[in-house]
Amino acid sequence: MKAVSIREHGGPEVLEWIEVEDPTPAPGEVVVDVVAGALNRADVMQRWGLYPLQPGWSPYPGLEVSGRIGAVGEGVTDWKVGDGVCALLTGGGYAQKVAVPAGQLLPVPKGTGLAEAAGLPEVTATVWSNLVMTAGLKAGETLLVHGGAGGVGTMAIQIAKALGARVVTTVGGPEKAAQARELGADVAIDYRTEDFAEYGPYDAILDVVGGDYLERNVRSLAVDGRLVVIGLQKGLEGRLDLAEIVFKRASVHGTTLRARTKEYKAEVVAAVRENVWPMIEDGTVKLLVERTVPMSDAAEGHRLLEAGGHLGKILLVNDGSA
Template identity: 55%
Template structure:
């Protein structure tokens, strides 16, 4: 088969479409003929040499795919050949085929195409596990989403709004703000022009920036607020005012999805299927797809990601 390999750390040009060995299906795994793969910020970091795959995982980039089950390994009863599915991966999605632990595989939800389904696993599992399972966002509370025009941001805005929360988001341009507002955001803050910490008081904050926004996020929390950090685009190290946390009785969580054990991911995946897929099937929450690019031209998809001009997800398709 063919897959995208990273020749060496660097720019998009280091992504090469090569012949690679076919994956073998082990006990408890599902082999998927890939229809599409989602492009994520983690893929860019891996390409640049800053985010190695977990030990033992496939070295090709790609954290989510959709496709058709080609084969199942021993002890797999949940899926069969011919099923349309999507899956959360630790790596290997930029390929024609991928073998995945069955716990990380989900049936394709109704109401979306097989290709569109590739835009769902990473964002759905990230948003549901962090905003709702860890952050415990409740109806009537306020969610602040940083990077509302991203794949995670566009999904978080829709899901939180559908489940009855007030949603505020930061974006980098007026055009992105208008698009996110169409998805249901109640308030838009252009981070190039305004300080969110002076305007917002939120019960839950979903943060992709890390160090750069830490002080502002703590300031923006309400009493009993929950800050969930899922990215470090603004750096790894910062001071925190513990006194402010004590007074507000607030909590800070920092989580990663890719490195979690298979069984932990399985718990999240099953919860997503039970709680989020019905909303997708009803049309209340939709994947936002910015562009579809041939899998063999992953470098072009990464150039789009690097430009920062996209809204929603970029897909690699076969």
């Protein structure tokens, strides 16, 4: 089979479409014949060398795919060869085939195309695990979502609204602000001209930005507020006022989904299937796809992602699979 390899750390040009060994399913795994994958910021960080791989992780990028099961490992009883699925991965999705623990598989939601479904597992699992399982977001609370035009942001806006929250989001420019409001955001803030702290306080904040947003995030929290940091686009360091945390009884969480155990991921996937899949199937929540590009031209996908002008997901489609 072929997969996208990272030749060396650097720009998109270091991504190469090369021949590699076919995966085989270990006990409890299946092999998915990949129809499509989707891009995530973690893939870019891995390419730059800012996301160190842990033992056992695939060297190939890609955290979510869709396709059909091509082989089933020992002990797998809920899935069979030929089933159409999408899957949450630890890596390896930029390929024609990938081995996946069976607990990280999801059926393709009704009304969603097989290729399109590649853009669902990572964002839905990220949003549900952080907003509900970590932050404990409740109906009637106010949520601030940073990066409301990205894959995670567009999904977070919709899921939070479906849960009954008031949603405020930051975006870059009036066009994206209008699009965020169409998705359900109650307030869309242009971060280039407005200070999101002025629109608080917030019961929960989902932050994909990091860096110097930390101080303003904490200052913007309500009493008993929760900040969940899941991205580091603006850097690794920020100022933390401990008095703000103590007197507000606030909490700050830093999380990544990729490094979690397969047991935890299976728990998240099960929760997503139970709670989010019905929202997708009845149209309450929609996946936004900005562009599809060939898997063999993943470098172009990375250029589009880093340019930052997209709304929603960018998909990588294997030849003949569109």
